[in-house]
Each structure stands twice: as structure tokens, then as C-alpha cells.
Amino acid sequence: MTPANNVPALANFEKAFRPRSVAVIGASDDATRISGRALHYLIRAGYRGEIYPVNHRRATVQGLRAYPTLADVPRTPDIALIALPSRLLEDALTDCVEHGVGAAVVYAAGFAETGSDGGALQDRLAAIAAAGNIRLFGPNCLGLLHTDSGFTGTFSSAFDKALPTPGGAAIVSQSGAYGGHLAYLCEKRGIGVGYWVSTGNEAGTDVADCIHWLALQDDVSVILAYAEGIRDGDSFRAALRAAHDHRKPVVFMKVGQSAAGATAAQSHTASLAGADAVFDGLCAQYGVYRAQTTQEQVDVAYAAVRGRFPSGRSLGIITVSGGFGVQLCDAAERGVLEVTPLAESGRAKLRALNPMGSDDNPCDTTAGWLNDMSLITKTFDVMYSDGGYDSIIGSFTMLPDSLTYGAEIRTAIGAGTREFLDRPTALCMEARPEVVRAYESDGFLVFDDSERAVTALAALAYFVEHFDTPIASHRKRTTRVDLGGEPLSEHAAQQILADAGIPFPASTVVTHPDDVAKAAADLGFPLVMKIVSPDIAHKTEIGGVILDVEDEAQASAAYLTLLERANAAVPGARIEGVLLGVMCPKGVETIVGVTNDPAFGPTVMFGLGGMQAELFRDVAFRVGELDHAEAVNLIREIKGYPLLTGFRGAAPADVDALADLLVAVSRFAVTHADQLDSLDLNPVLVLEEGRGALALDALITVRTTS
Structure with missing residues (x-):
């Protein structure tokens, strides 16, 4: 529905995310209204650029000088936040073009998601923005923000409490509500978010555009993305390739797997959900991690944002109970991590170190180490040094939260892993938030569940495997032929595809019964024989295939049988003859x-x-x-x-x-x-x-x- 956006690729993204000045068109003095919230956020966040509220009815808005029109603003803003009803948007966006604004956000809903009239208005906005070289976000979106500069071009209630803590995560979401939910969960999980954007109906800027630009930013470590449908496959693939080539993990939530979900997605954003299995293939092709749940998406981002990746899939396991070791082994098998045995040199060290514990991987230390914390330090050292594991999970239940042992346990684990901070070490534990944050500050990944820990580490290994595998850039086309506009018979299809380098068994087509015996003898027996007709696509359904033809007499009889069956099943079908082909060996x-x-x-x-x-x-x-x-x-x-x-x-x-x-x-x-x-x-x-x-x-x- 939306015309192609002819704005040069990635143009004006810098003005959108890191603007030096912003105009809020339709700014309200009421900070609780949608038209006042973005301005309220900008002021509260200490945005370091110039703010120009545009309101022709007020001299000041939320304590700032207001301007009657965009023409009255003293200098051209980099971005305009347009908080106006839909009937005023065309004029407002045209004003932005005339005054050289680089980017614009349209919050209003009521466009392509509502039907043809809304779609026509959305098309007109897209055309105005494209012709005026404006980077357009929306309509029907919640805007965007950049935490480091304090720019908050959004009215999302996800930021009522505060802006996200700055960090290496970037969130891109078609759904503003889901994007806000992700930002809230990231803050709760201790993941710093540097960039956040809601793309809405994507009249000018889509998820692919945002992923592409964010993949090029040095301060982005991981991209969390959400989409209900992808309309421009080429730009989406280019974005995923940019993320791959710049080693930026993309953790994607793509909905619309079920028939009901696909219908809901289309009505929500007027975008086609597409074939879900194709999207899975695309993710595997470009090294995108597709999360099945929001918790999984946040867990994987939590692990990836720290930038410590395993070099392979080998996993060491240290526990204080054998049962947790078995649980982790089961989870590792599901996650395709390799719980390989410990080298004999390491096993000997563990036996000498802790005779009451186990001497292999998983390593069950038992509770004896509570009397000698150095056992934990030395166990980690042995598992890493002699096992050479790419990552280790330590399962310590609630012990790190102990008022008696907690501080010593943290010291002991830190000492045992200090030389191996180049790879991820995950700890499974239940503890107070401040205890968890302390371990995270030491460089550990902390999870409250074995499955979640394994899933995150497996995702890190998945990213590395794909980042280390280049995506081929050379392209070699086959010779182009005219396929015509009519159905093709199998024989015609075989001839075309054989010329394209696709191998088929030796075969020939016979059009007269007198030619069958010689053609069969030339090919050799046994044979398969098939009716050849562009009007019969599924030959087996009408008995149009006969196997294991052993001699010339059988071949002649089969020829007549196939013609009879075809004429009876599909009267008037165009018959090009009968194909004779050699029977192939087993495979x-x-x-x-x-x-x-x-x-x-x-x-x-x-x-x-x-x-x-x-x-x-x-x-x-x-x-x-x-x-x-x-x-x-x-x-x-x-x-x-x-x-x-x-x-x-x-x-x-x-x-x-x-x-x-x-x-x-x-x-x-x-x-x-x-x-x-x-x-x-x-x-x-x-x-x-x-x-x-x-x-x-x-x-x-x-x-x-x-």
C-alpha cells in the first residue's frame, strides 16, 4: 500500500537519533496528554539540544517559550515530533519539508491499520516525506529515544519512571507497546539501552532501516527487534547482512506463526506476516537469533550485550549437588552444548583436591567446600585450565545469598575465574537483587534457572559460529530463458533445468507407439514411463507413472496404458508423448x-x-x-x-x-x-x-x- 521510500538509504538517521534541536508541533502544556508527554520527557531527561514547542495558542508550554508556527522557530530543527490529529498532518509535514527539517515522528493512529481511507492518507504522508528527503517515523508509532543525549522523542508510558540506563542494547519494534515492555524488562534485568525506536505503520522508516543503521554504530552491542511482518525483503536482508558483517547480535521476536496470529498482525499494522518457516530460514542464513518468548529474548540480549562470547560449544559444569548437574546436562543436550569429559590430568587434580567430590564434568563439589572456600577457586581453575571449556555454568542454589557464606563465596568464585574472563561464566543462583548485581559487576552472567542459562550460552555460541562464517557476496546467474506464460510439461521443465545445471537421469520422449521399443532398448531396462502433458501436473494421482518396465513388450503396453489413463482422467489434455527414463539405483x-x-x-x-x-x-x-x-x-x-x-x-x-x-x-x-x-x-x-x-x-x- 505504501509507496517505495526514495529517501537515500539511511539518510538523516543521525538527525533522528542524535538531534541537536527538536520541534514539538502541537505541544501541550499538560504533561499527562500524549501531545505533552514527549516535551515533558525531554525536559526531565535534561536533553542537551534546543527544544522548540510549537503551539499557536500559548506563549509558553511547560515553562518553555512557544512558537506559533514552525516558520517562527529561530533555527531549523533536526527533528519534528508531530503531536497533531490526522486531519492536520499533511500540512504539518509539508511545513517540515519546506523548512528543511531532517526527520519527523508522527504519533497519530488511524491510517493503514484502519482501512483504505487511512491507507490513502498514509500514502500521501509517505510521498511528502520521500519527496522532501525527511526521515519519517510512523504514523501510529510511539517515537524514539537516545539515552546518552537525553533525547526522548516518545510518549511511551514505559519511561514514566525514568529513561533507560545508557548501555549497549538497542530496541527496534514495530509495536510501540512491545518495545516499551522490552525496555522496561531490560532495565529490570540490568541491561543498558542506548537506543529505542517504535516504527509503527512504517510509512517511511521500517524495522530493517533501523537495524541497518544501528548495526553501524560503535556503541551498539546487541539489537533486540520485534516485527509482525516484513514488506521489503531486500532491505531487510541488507540490514541483517550489515549486522552480521559488523558482528552485532540480533535477537528477533517475529510473531504471526499461527493463523490467528497472522490475522491479528495484519489488522494491527496492515503488514503481511508471511511464511513463518521462511523467516526461520532467513534467520539461520544471516545468524539472527529468533527468540520464542520475551523472556528468552531478554536473556539472550543480557548475555550478548556484555561482549564475551565462547569460542565453541564445550560446556563445563560445576555444582554443589549432583541433581543440578544432571539437570544442566539435560538442558545442554537440548541447547546443543557439549558436556565433554574432563581430561585425565584435570581429573587427577580434582581427586587430589576434593576426594569427596566428583572428578569429571559435571563436577559435583558436594558441601565440603563450605569448610574450605579455596576448593571452589581451585575447581574453577582446573575445569578451565585442564578442561579447556568454552564456558562454564556454576550452580550454587541460594548459597551466594547466605549472610554467613555469601561474601566468601563471591571472593572464591572470582579468584577461580579471574584468568578466564575472555569467555562467559554463568552462575545459577537465587539471591537478593543487590547480590546479583554484585556478581554481574564482577563479570558473571546470573540466572535463576538452568534452562535459561544454557539457552543464553547456546545463543552466544550460535552468534560466533555465524559471525565467523562469511556470507557469500559473489553472484553467478544462469542463462536466462523465456519460460513463457503457459504451464510446462515435465519434459519441458527437465530440458530447461538441465541446461541450468540440474542433473536428471537419462530419458527420452516418444510420441508414436512404433518408436517405443527402440527407444526403450537404447536406454536399457528397467525403465520408468510417465505421461507428458502440461495439463497434468500430478501424474501419480491419475496413474500416469509406471515403474519397473522390464522389456520392450512391457514398454509398448505401458505406452498405450498411459495414454488411455490420461485421456480418461483429463479429457482434452494436451499430450506431448510418453517419457521413458532409466530406473535409478537406491539412494x-x-x-x-x-x-x-x-x-x-x-x-x-x-x-x-x-x-x-x-x-x-x-x-x-x-x-x-x-x-x-x-x-x-x-x-x-x-x-x-x-x-x-x-x-x-x-x-x-x-x-x-x-x-x-x-x-x-x-x-x-x-x-x-x-x-x-x-x-x-x-x-x-x-x-x-x-x-x-x-x-x-x-x-x-x-x-x-x-
Whole structure:
């Protein structure tokens, strides 16, 4: 609905987040009203720039000199906060353009989320802002803030008590209420927030724009994002790439997974939720962590903002009770962290150090260390020095909160980890807030639950793995062909795809019964035979496929049978002949497909073939063109991947050849994105390692001309 924003990429973000001056258009003297709250916040926060309230009815507003119009303001403000009803917005935004304002926030609701009339008004605002090179936020948004400068261009009640504590977290949210909730939780969790922005209906600036700019800021350590839908897939991918390349963790909450949720999202922000599985694939492709709950989103941000990341997934566990060790091991398995055994040198040291405790990973120290706190210090040192673990979780129940032992415990743990502050150490405990803050000031991550601790550490490892894997920048297109505007038969699809580098078994098409025997003999037996018609997409449903044809007589009979079945099931179907193809050896059946996602364009799907894909939905996605490494990552992502690696003594399958096929499919899809609706290769047979992969069936659905 909204026209494309032609403001140069990331233009005027500096004026939006770090303005030297701000005009509040429609400023109210009543600090409890929406039109007065932003001004109230600016004054209370000690904003260091110039503030210009614009109100033609008052000489002063909240103690500051007011100006009748924007033209009366003594100098051009960097940003305008427009607190006016919708009927006055076009004129107000036009005034901003005429006076050279760099950015504007529109708080008012009643736009695209309400229907066509509101959508038309939103379009006009977008056009005014784009033509005038204004960085527009909203409408229907709660604004933005930058804590370090005291700029609070928002009326959100999340900041009634105070601005967030400055820090390395940045919050970007389509929903202002959710963004405010995140800011509140971050403050409660001790996470400093440097930037906060609500994008609302995104007439000019969307979540992608904000993520992109924030990823380039040196004072941003982690980005928390929330969205209900993504409209510009290309700019969103560019933003995620910028975050990846600048090693900025993005922790994303994307809603709309359920049918009801998707409907609610569309009515709330007039944005299309899109295919949820595609978004998962996009996150895996760019190293974005997708949180399933708000608590998880905050926990992961809490761990990431400190900037200490593990170099791998090995986890050491120290507990004061064996039961907590088992619980942490179970959580680690779910989080795909590796609780590897301690080296024998370390085990010998632990036995000598604490004969009553355990000598492996997990290490149960028992309660004896309360008589000798140095045991905890030395245990941490041994686990890190001899175990070489990438991170350690220590589970101490409520003991750190003890009035008797608490101070000594903190000293002992600090001494044992002092030489290993380059990696994260998490502590599971229940303690008073001041005790927790003391441990955090020492550099520890503190959680009250084993699962939450493991989830956060696993997320840190996930970020490192993706940051250390470059995203391919080279692009190689296949030769472009005209797919036409009419349905394609399987044979036509095979010819086109074979030219694009996708391998198929040897085959030929016969159009006359007299030619069947010779064609069959030339190919060799056994054969598969299929009806060829652009009007019959799903051949098996009409009996249009016959397998294991053993000789020339069977081939001739099969030819006639296939024609009869096709004519009976689909009278008037265009029959191009019968395809004869060689039967392939045994292998692992997989499925490869392409959909043209409304937001992200060509999207490659991969999964196991047959009923597994449909019944268990064991499929994964990637967006756009793949390179070989990303194709391998896609293959490894499905739960059935072990079937390709030699499950239960079977020979390993040719994963490299399968990856090459996926690359070729992705290139074809991107090259023909304007013509292609979907592509299905089902099944794709993956042969033993070194023998390749073959597409056994092909269906191309083109965008019809009618």
C-alpha cells in the first residue's frame, strides 16, 4: 500500500537519533496528554539540544517559550515530533519539508491499520516525506529515544519512571507497546539501552532501516527487534547482512506463526506476516537469533550485550549437588552444548583436591567446600585450565545469598575465574537483587534457572559460529530463458533445468507407439514411463507413472496404458508423448523446491522426500541465491540429516552433489524470479558418496499471462 521510500538509504538517521534541536508541533502544556508527554520527557531527561514547542495558542508550554508556527522557530530543527490529529498532518509535514527539517515522528493512529481511507492518507504522508528527503517515523508509532543525549522523542508510558540506563542494547519494534515492555524488562534485568525506536505503520522508516543503521554504530552491542511482518525483503536482508558483517547480535521476536496470529498482525499494522518457516530460514542464513518468548529474548540480549562470547560449544559444569548437574546436562543436550569429559590430568587434580567430590564434568563439589572456600577457586581453575571449556555454568542454589557464606563465596568464585574472563561464566543462583548485581559487576552472567542459562550460552555460541562464517557476496546467474506464460510439461521443465545445471537421469520422449521399443532398448531396462502433458501436473494421482518396465513388450503396453489413463482422467489434455527414463539405483529421497515469497522473493526449500516432508514438516528454507557452504548448512539443518550421513551402517550419501544441485536451483530461481511462481523437484535422489544426486521429477509453475 505504501509507496517505495526514495529517501537515500539511511539518510538523516543521525538527525533522528542524535538531534541537536527538536520541534514539538502541537505541544501541550499538560504533561499527562500524549501531545505533552514527549516535551515533558525531554525536559526531565535534561536533553542537551534546543527544544522548540510549537503551539499557536500559548506563549509558553511547560515553562518553555512557544512558537506559533514552525516558520517562527529561530533555527531549523533536526527533528519534528508531530503531536497533531490526522486531519492536520499533511500540512504539518509539508511545513517540515519546506523548512528543511531532517526527520519527523508522527504519533497519530488511524491510517493503514484502519482501512483504505487511512491507507490513502498514509500514502500521501509517505510521498511528502520521500519527496522532501525527511526521515519519517510512523504514523501510529510511539517515537524514539537516545539515552546518552537525553533525547526522548516518545510518549511511551514505559519511561514514566525514568529513561533507560545508557548501555549497549538497542530496541527496534514495530509495536510501540512491545518495545516499551522490552525496555522496561531490560532495565529490570540490568541491561543498558542506548537506543529505542517504535516504527509503527512504517510509512517511511521500517524495522530493517533501523537495524541497518544501528548495526553501524560503535556503541551498539546487541539489537533486540520485534516485527509482525516484513514488506521489503531486500532491505531487510541488507540490514541483517550489515549486522552480521559488523558482528552485532540480533535477537528477533517475529510473531504471526499461527493463523490467528497472522490475522491479528495484519489488522494491527496492515503488514503481511508471511511464511513463518521462511523467516526461520532467513534467520539461520544471516545468524539472527529468533527468540520464542520475551523472556528468552531478554536473556539472550543480557548475555550478548556484555561482549564475551565462547569460542565453541564445550560446556563445563560445576555444582554443589549432583541433581543440578544432571539437570544442566539435560538442558545442554537440548541447547546443543557439549558436556565433554574432563581430561585425565584435570581429573587427577580434582581427586587430589576434593576426594569427596566428583572428578569429571559435571563436577559435583558436594558441601565440603563450605569448610574450605579455596576448593571452589581451585575447581574453577582446573575445569578451565585442564578442561579447556568454552564456558562454564556454576550452580550454587541460594548459597551466594547466605549472610554467613555469601561474601566468601563471591571472593572464591572470582579468584577461580579471574584468568578466564575472555569467555562467559554463568552462575545459577537465587539471591537478593543487590547480590546479583554484585556478581554481574564482577563479570558473571546470573540466572535463576538452568534452562535459561544454557539457552543464553547456546545463543552466544550460535552468534560466533555465524559471525565467523562469511556470507557469500559473489553472484553467478544462469542463462536466462523465456519460460513463457503457459504451464510446462515435465519434459519441458527437465530440458530447461538441465541446461541450468540440474542433473536428471537419462530419458527420452516418444510420441508414436512404433518408436517405443527402440527407444526403450537404447536406454536399457528397467525403465520408468510417465505421461507428458502440461495439463497434468500430478501424474501419480491419475496413474500416469509406471515403474519397473522390464522389456520392450512391457514398454509398448505401458505406452498405450498411459495414454488411455490420461485421456480418461483429463479429457482434452494436451499430450506431448510418453517419457521413458532409466530406473535409478537406491539412494536417499529428498525434496527440493522454490517458492516466490511475497516479501523475500525466491526461497529454496529442502527436506526429506516422501511422507516425511508432508507428515513431519521436516523442511528448511534459505532465501535467494546460495553458495555451496550455505547449501550444505541448509541440508544439515533438517532433523533427518543423519539419513544422509550413513545412518545405521548405510553408506554416506553424496551431500556435496546435493549441495551443488541446490546452488543450481537457487541461481535458476533468482534469474527467473519475475517469471517463476514455484519449482518442485520431487524426489531428488541422493546416491552414495561420489555418485551424485539426480532430480527424478520436475514441475515448474510459471506466472501465467492471463
